[in-house]
Amino acid sequence: MTEDARCDDEVRSEQLMRMGQPPRNRAELRRKVLWIGVWLVFLSSPVKDLVSGHHTTGGTVAGWLGLAAFVGVYLSLVFRNMGKPFTGRLVVGLILVLGALATLLCLTLGGAWLGLYCYVSVACGSTLPLRLAYGAIPATTGVMLLVGSRVDQEEAENLALLVLLIGFAMTGVGQLVRTTIELRKARATVAQLAANEERLRLARDLHDLLGHSLSLITLKSELAGRMLPGDPDKAAQQVADIEQVSRQALVDVREAVTGYRRPRLAGELAGAQVALTAAGVTADLPAEPDLGGVPEESESALAWALREAVTNVVRHSGAQRCAVEVVRRQTLDGPVLELSVEDDGSGGSGGTHGNGLTGLTERLEQAGGSLEAGRARRGFRLVARVPTKAALALGGHPVGSGE
16 A cells, blocks of 8 residues: 555544544534435425425425424434434434334325435434344335335335435444444543553653662661761761762653653654644655664654654645655765655745754754755755764764764
C-alpha cells in the first residue's frame, strides 16, 4: 500500500468514527440530515397521492397527520441510533408503531402508500441486532405483500425485492456504526492504559534515581547530627558527602528530565499527520523511518526541525499538499540522515529566516548538522541533515567539521 493510500485510509477511518457519535457542529449535522434525507424519496408517492385530491377533506387531513407521525417516529429512531440509541425495548416498540402506521395508511388510503414499508425495513436493518433484523426484514416484506394483496398487488410485488435488499443493506450500516462505537471505546481504553503506564514508568524512574540518594542523604544527616557536638570534623565530612550526593542526584534528575522532554522523530511524524490532516493538507509521510545508528541528539534535532516545518506549513503556507521524506545520504563529510519537508503553498518565510528557523539552525549545528530552507519550484522546502554515528569521530565531533 502506498503512503497516499494509507493516509487516505486513515482520514476515511477518522470520518467513519463519527458515524457512531452525535454531531459536534452544524457541518456534521447537515451531513447527517442529508444522509437520512436521501431516503425520504420514497415519500413522493404518498405526498403526490395527498395533493391529487382523490380523498375527502377528512381523509386528506388524516393522511397528512399520519404521514407526519410516521416520519417523526422514523427520524427520531434513526437519528438517535446514530448518536445515543434508545433502549432495546423502545426500539422494538417504535418499529412496531412504524409498521402499524404503514399498514393503517395503506389500507385506508391505497397502494401509493406501500413505499412506507421501505422505511420500516430500513429501521429494522439499522437499529435492531442482527439476529432480530434477519427475521424482522422478511416479516416486513411479508406484511407488505399481504397488505398489497388488498390494495395493489402489482405495486407490492414490485417493491418486495427493494424492501428486502434495502433492509439487509442497512444491517451492514448498523453493524458498521456499532463497530465504530466499540472501536472508539477501545481506543480510549488503550490511550488510558498508555497514560497509566507512562505514569508508572515515571514513578519507577524517579524511585530509581532519587530513592537511594535521598535515603543516603537522610542517613548521613542523622550521622552528622549525632557527631556535631563531639566530633565536628567528622560531621563536616558527612555534610560534604551530603553535598556531593545531592549534586549527583540533581544531575541525574536533570538528565532524566532532558530525556523526557526530548522529542522523538516517530512521535513527531504521527503528530504531523494529525496536524496536517486537521488543517486540510494532504500529507505524504514515511511510515517508519530507519533510525539505526542515529544518536539521540541528532534524532531530537530532526524532530524539532519537523515540528517547526509542519507548524509553518499549517500556519503560513496555505498549502494543499505537504511531502515529508527521511532518507540516508552519503556526503563528503560522511553519512547523514536527511529530513526534507516540501509544500506547494504560496506562503513561507519569503527568503528570510525568522526566529524559529534561526533557533532551529543553531540546534542542528550543535548536533553537527545543517539546515537549508527556501523557495522550491512548487512552494517552500526545508532540508535538515544530521550525521549518523558512522560519521562521528572519536571525540564526538563530526568528521570534517574542523574540530
